[in-house]
Amino acid sequence: MDRLTEYLFPKQVSTFAADIDNLFYFIFYSSIVLFAIVVLGMMYLAVKYRFKKGDEVRLTSSKDHSNILEALFFIVPLILVSITFVWGIKSYLQMIIVPDDAIEIKVTGQSWFWTFDYPDGGTTLNELVVPSNTPIKIVLSSKDVLHSFFIPVMRTKMDCLPNRYNVMWFDAQEEGVYDILCTEYCGTGHSQMGAKVIVMKPAQYEAYVAELGSDDENIPLDELGAKLYTKKACNTCHTLDGSALVGPSYLQTSQMWGQERVFDDGSSTLIDDNYIRSSILEPQTQIVAGYQGVMPTYQGLLNDRELDALIAFLKSLQEDSQI
Amino acid sequence: MAENQKQNYLTHPKGIMSWLLTLDHKRIGLMYLFGGIIFFFLGGVLALGMRLELAAPGNDFVSNDTYNNMYTLHGAIMIFLFIIPAIPGALGNILLPLMLGAKDVAFPRLNLASFYIYTIGALFVMYTIISGGVDTGWTFYTPYSTTSTSNVIPMTMGIFVIGFSSILTGLNFIATIHKMRIPGLTWYKLPLFVWALYGTSLVQITATPVIAITMVLLILERLLGIGIFDPALGGDPVLYQHFFWFYSHPAVYIMILPAFGIISEIIPVHSRKKVWGYKFIAFSTLSIAFIGFLVWGHHMFTSGQSVFSQIVFSFITYFVGIPTGVKIFSWMLTMYKGQVSFTPPMLYALSFLFLFTIGGLTGIFLGAVALDIHLHDTYFVVAHFHYVMQGGTIIAFLGGLHHWWPKSMGTMYNQTVASICCLGVFLGFNGTFFPQFLLGLRGMPRRYATYDQQFAELHNYSSFWSGILGLSIFISIMNLLWSLRKNNKLDPGTNPWGGMTLEWTHTTSPPHPHNFEEEPVLEHGPYDYDKVIVEPTFKK
Numbered sequence: 001m002d003r004l005t006e007y008l009f010p011k012q013v014s015t016f017a018a019d020i021d022n023l024f025y026f027i028f029y030s031s032i033v034l035f036a037i038v039v040l041g042m043m044y045l046a047v048k049y050r051f052k053k054g055d056e057v058r059l060t061s062s063k064d065h066s067n068i069l070e071a072l073f074f075i076v077p078l079i080l081v082s083i084t085f086v087w088g089i090k091s092y093l094q095m096i097i098v099p100d101d102a103i104e105i106k107v108t109g110q111s112w113f114w115t116f117d118y119p120d121g122g123t124t125l126n127e128l129v130v131p132s133n134t135p136i137k138i139v140l141s142s143k144d145v146l147h148s149f150f151i152p153v154m155r156t157k158m159d160c161l162p163n164r165y166n167v168m169w170f171d172a173q174e175e176g177v178y179d180i181l182c183t184e185y186c187g188t189g190h191s192q193m194g195a196k197v198i199v200m201k202p203a204q205y206e207a208y209v210a211e212l213g214s215d216d217e218n219i220p221l222d223e224l225g226a227k228l229y230t231k232k233a234c235n236t237c238h239t240l241d242g243s244a245l246v247g248p249s250y251l252q253t254s255q256m257w258g259q260e261r262v263f264d265d266g267s268s269t270l271i272d273d274n275y276i277r278s279s280i281l282e283p284q285t286q287i288v289a290g291y292q293g294v295m296p297t298y299q300g301l302l303n304d305r306e307l308d309a310l311i312a313f314l315k316s317l318q319e320d321s322q323i
Numbered sequence: 324m325a326e327n328q329k330q331n332y333l334t335h336p337k338g339i340m341s342w343l344l345t346l347d348h349k350r351i352g353l354m355y356l357f358g359g360i361i362f363f364f365l366g367g368v369l370a371l372g373m374r375l376e377l378a379a380p381g382n383d384f385v386s387n388d389t390y391n392n393m394y395t396l397h398g399a400i401m402i403f404l405f406i407i408p409a410i411p412g413a414l415g416n417i418l419l420p421l422m423l424g425a426k427d428v429a430f431p432r433l434n435l436a437s438f439y440i441y442t443i444g445a446l447f448v449m450y451t452i453i454s455g456g457v458d459t460g461w462t463f464y465t466p467y468s469t470t471s472t473s474n475v476i477p478m479t480m481g482i483f484v485i486g487f488s489s490i491l492t493g494l495n496f497i498a499t500i501h502k503m504r505i506p507g508l509t510w511y512k513l514p515l516f517v518w519a520l521y522g523t524s525l526v527q528i529t530a531t532p533v534i535a536i537t538m539v540l541l542i543l544e545r546l547l548g549i550g551i552f553d554p555a556l557g558g559d560p561v562l563y564q565h566f567f568w569f570y571s572h573p574a575v576y577i578m579i580l581p582a583f584g585i586i587s588e589i590i591p592v593h594s595r596k597k598v599w600g601y602k603f604i605a606f607s608t609l610s611i612a613f614i615g616f617l618v619w620g621h622h623m624f625t626s627g628q629s630v631f632s633q634i635v636f637s638f639i640t641y642f643v644g645i646p647t648g649v650k651i652f653s654w655m656l657t658m659y660k661g662q663v664s665f666t667p668p669m670l671y672a673l674s675f676l677f678l679f680t681i682g683g684l685t686g687i688f689l690g691a692v693a694l695d696i697h698l699h700d701t702y703f704v705v706a707h708f709h710y711v712m713q714g715g716t717i718i719a720f721l722g723g724l725h726h727w728w729p730k731s732m733g734t735m736y737n738q739t740v741a742s743i744c745c746l747g748v749f750l751g752f753n754g755t756f757f758p759q760f761l762l763g764l765r766g767m768p769r770r771y772a773t774y775d776q777q778f779a780e781l782h783n784y785s786s787f788w789s790g791i792l793g794l795s796i797f798i799s800i801m802n803l804l805w806s807l808r809k810n811n812k813l814d815p816g817t818n819p820w821g822g823m824t825l826e827w828t829h830t831t832s833p834p835h836p837h838n839f840e841e842e843p844v845l846e847h848g849p850y851d852y853d854k855v856i857v858e859p860t861f862k863k
Contacts, residue, residue, distance in 0.1 A: 008764045016693075023694050024764075031684040038651055038680045042673060045658040049594070050665070057595070057821070061660035062853035064597045073652045074645065081641040081687060088691030089634055095693060096630065145467040146560060148625060148700060152766030155697040159626050161561065162466065163554035166627040179775070183625075183700040183768040185460050187467060188387045191771035246387070292388075292472070 013178065013199070014154035014170040016094050021155075023087050030080045095156060098169040102135035109140070109147030109160040110296050112189030112246075113233035114180065122212030125301075126195040126233045131205035132175050140166045143296070148184035151197055159184055172199040188294055189246050192236050221305075225313025228306055237295065240317060247295060248288050254318040264289045276311045331733065331815070331833040346431035349731065349834060351438050352416030358445065359409035360800065362400050363717075369397040371793050374755070378786035380779050382772065390772035391458040392473070396451075398461030403482050404448060406716055407574065408441055410581035411492055411527070414723050415520050417731050419496060421826035421834060422514050424505035424843040429498035433491055441488040447481030450474075460770060462571075465552035465563040469544050476545060479538040486535040489577070493527030496520050505825075507845040511605075514824045514849040515598065518605045519584025522612040526573045526580070530616070534570035537563070561626055568619035576615040578712060580608055582679075582719035583650065586672050589726050590654050591850045592822045593669035596661025598850045600653040607646035614643050624695045633692050640690040647683055651676060661852070666820065666861075667741035671722025674749045678714025682707060685760065700770075703763025706756045714752055721748070721799065728803055729819045730826055733833040735861070736806040744802065747795030754788025814860075821859030824849045828857065 005012070005021055012018050105128070106117035116124045130136045140149055142160035150157035154170040182193035200208065219227075229235055229250075237246035244252075253261075253271060261275070262268045264287045269275055279286065280302065283295035302310070332349045342350055373393050376384045385393070416434065420427050428434050451457055457478045459468040468475050500521050504513075540551050541563075550556025552563040583604075591598040598604065620628060620636030654676060663669070685707040689695050698704060729735050758781040767778045774782065813819075815831035826834070829843035847855050 008761065010766050020693050020697060023691060024688065027688050027691065027694070031687065034648070035680055035684060038655055039677055042655045042658070042676050045655065046663050046665075046673065049596075049658055049661050049663050051595070051662040055662065057662070057856055057858055059854065059856060060596045060662060060852045062597055063660060064599050064601065064657075065603075066656075069652075069656070070600065070603070070649065073649050077645055077648045081644055081690075084687060084691050085638060085641055088637060088693050088695075091693030092633065092696070093630075095696065145470065146464055150700075150766070150768065152697070157625055157696055157699060161554075161627065163559060164627070179766070181766065181768050185391075185464070185467070185770045187458070187471070188391070190391075191387060191768075191773045194775075 010152040013172050013174050017155045019091050098137045099135040102137035104137045107138050107140050110143040112193040114195045118209050128197045131202035132172050132199050135171045137169045145186050146184045147182050147186050150181045150183040153178045175199045221309045221312035222316040224309035250314050251317050254314050262289045332836045333833050335836050348416045348420050348428050352413050355412035359405050362404040366401040369393050374786040374789040377782050387772045392456035395460050406578045423503050424825050425503035428495050430495050437488045437491040444481045444485030447477050451477040465560045469553045483535050483538040486531045489527045489531045493524035496524040512848050515587035516584035518608050519580045522608040523580045526577050526612050530570045530573035537566040568622045572619040573615045578716050582716040585719045585723035589668045589672040590657045592820050594658045594661035594663045595852050599656040625699045637692045668722045668726035670745040675718045682710030682714050701763035702759040702767045705769050706759035709756045730832050734806040734811050736802050740802045744795045744799035751788050751792030755785050755792050758785045817860045819861045821857045
């Protein structure tokens with residue numbers, strides 16, 4: 001069974017994962033029995049009563065019901081689905097009743113990245129850091145359209161709505177880095193709207209959260225920019241190798257530094273520091289020709305030093321590619 | 324043979340206008356069939372395009388936006404332009420009056436109007452495609468659909484218009500079944516296909532207005548900014564989901580009940596055996612149609628609806644499962660002590676039993692709330708509804724098409740080719756969709772244009788088999804069309820499978836323009852294989 005679970009499911013990391021997988025196996029084995037009855041019964045009857053060459057067309061049996069069989073077909077599935085229903089609800093209650101001592105983390109979905117706000121200040125993008133063996137309460141909402149927050153290893157997911165909060169929780173039993181996926185269709189970048197959940201030992205978590213936002217003061221701007229490029233999810237839409245994704249590649253913009261960029265309304269401007277700054281803070285005002293204006297504003301998500309860092313990083317790409 | 328008997332509805336009257344303005348239910352049925360097959364082909368090509376893109380993890384052939392357009396159009400075309408209208412519109416129209424011994428449906432002009440309303444709706448959809456497509460998914464969830472820059476309005480307008488066609492057909496069928504039966508054809512002597520159409524029609528006239536009004540609200544929201552669904556305007560996106568699924572869950576029964584009806588015809592005829600549990604099949608059709616209205620919330624288990632709603636919707640969902648299960652056993656047991664011929668229609672019916680059982684059983688997994696939360700919006704769901712919609716409805720449709728083809732067209736296709744294609748469809752279908760259950764369990768979300776490397780092998784496998792599936796369906800349709808070549812007419816008296824319902828016993832193949840030369844007299848029930856011997860023309 002363990003090997004089958006390994007084949008069929010992602011790892012069981014949350015406290016309730018094993019219970020849900022067992023519910024799956026209960027339905028699975030019951031289904032196999034019912035399926036076997038239907039398919040083997042069908043094959044047996046079809047072959048046994050087949051019309052053979054040379055047979056006469058004759059009157060056939062008038063048997064068209066059997067109270068015992070019909071009662072069985074009714075009662076056996078009824079018992080099986082009753083167990084399934086009760087088990088499904090029992091496990092569900094366990095999945096939605098959040099323990100009182102849970103750490104509350106705010107998750108915001110936005111096209112197409114995730115923001116995580118920790119209880120003591122501190123924010124991360126696309127990297128949810130949680131302590132192991134601790135209940136984590138996730139409060140979900142969205143800034144634009146619907147998203148859905150899915151962590152396969154925790155066996156839980158919940159929609160993010162723009163107008164109300166949804167809640168889910170989990171308690172991770174094993175340290176590691178696991179996938180987070182968006183499962184409610186949200187447009188162009190839906191399939192790239194992934195993130196990671198990093199489960200750490202509680203002590204490491206404490207240290208990590210304490211350090212959030214304070215470690216960026218002393219590193220050079222372009223290195224900080226490189227960090228922000230992934231940390232703030234720029235990489236979801238902008239590549240570094242010149243290929244176009246949802247938005248233009250940083251490399252291309254970098255190589256066009258000082259040259260004219262044409263927008264979809266026919267206007268154009270020179271690519272310089274101010275252009276980059278305004279495209280990060282007000283992405284909807286100038287949309288590069290050939291792309292859709294789908295980038296969200298980063299107003300409030302980046303401070304001035306971080307903006308400078310991203311600009312420095314973008315400029316550095318051109319130098320790198322010349323070497 | 325008298326000259327009069329040679330006349331049939333295909334050749335009399337002649338001329339293109341006699342087709343376009345026909346009031347003959349059989350001709351209208353054929354026109355529906357023609358439209359349906361075209362959209363089936365279009366939807367199928369889109370599906371193969373998606374599988375091609377998904378054969379490898381990255382953006383290999385198309386961009387995200389193109390992929391999103393493709394899957395939206397695939398879903399919308401298959402559901403609104405093919406599956407919903409095809410069986411009631413095509414097979415239902417051709418067969419219903421024949422099975423009742425009637426000259427036509429109750430309102431022949433309304434019937435023609437239904438077809439043209441369907442055509443107008445289809446034109447809206449075609450306009451959507453030509454003018455750049457739509458990328459919201461066939462579900463049009465708000466607020467994405469109210470803010471998307473793609474062509475949401477023509478698409479939803481098309482669905483709104485097609486809804487009327489659906490309602491009018493339903494109305495027409497209900498009136499026909501109540502009023503046009505020949506004397507002696509009491510409710511319990513009706514062929515089960517008629518019962519299925521009756522259940523379907525009830526759902527069509529009661530549920531379809533809800534999708535129509537929902538689409539209108541969506542259009543008004545986009546045009547005028549009234550805040551019903553978009554929270555930015557003070558609306559509620561979950562309200563949209565309730566409205567949408569209040570129609571779209573019952574719509575599942577609009578799609579599957581006619582398929583149940585077809586299977587209930589094919590199995591007794593090709594087993595030459597009285598159908599098992601007639602009354603149960605008849606009444607479970609109605610009860611499934613009714614209970615189908617009360618389970619829409621199981622599409623919303625992760626939307627954040629109240630715990631109480633979750634429990635109730637999960638509970639009622641299982642009440643649809645039980646009667647459906649008993650039906651499957653009834654079809655299986657119909658073969659008991661019969662004379663089973665492995666003809667192409669029968670092979671499709673047996674495939675249906677295999678595939679639909681998987682489709683039904685995997686619904687039990689999704690009805691359990693705790694497990695659904697993991698599986699919701701993953702490929703497990705994609706596989707589940709394809710096993711129901713394609714493995715169930717489309718397989719039954721193909722079976723029905725092969726079963727009634729000699730009746731409606733007066734020609735017989737190559738049965739060996741048809742049987743091989745059925746096997747190809749069966750293998751191709753399982754090869755395509757079974758791996759998707761595994762993908763879903765592992766957490767592969769649906770509606771992704773690109774995906775993680777860990778899913779690559781199963782996706783690749785699925786894509787390979789989808790080619791076999793597409794090819795098999797294509798050849799099977801070509802095989803049917805090839806039978807229409809010159810000098811391939813059957814004797815008008817042909818009853819190829821030994822069917823016992825009125826369309827087989829009392830009229831020619833293809834039928835007379837007025838169905839019957841004189842009002843038929845009912846001599847026996849639809850499945851009285853224990854009382855009367857009807858010799859099949861083709862023995863196998």
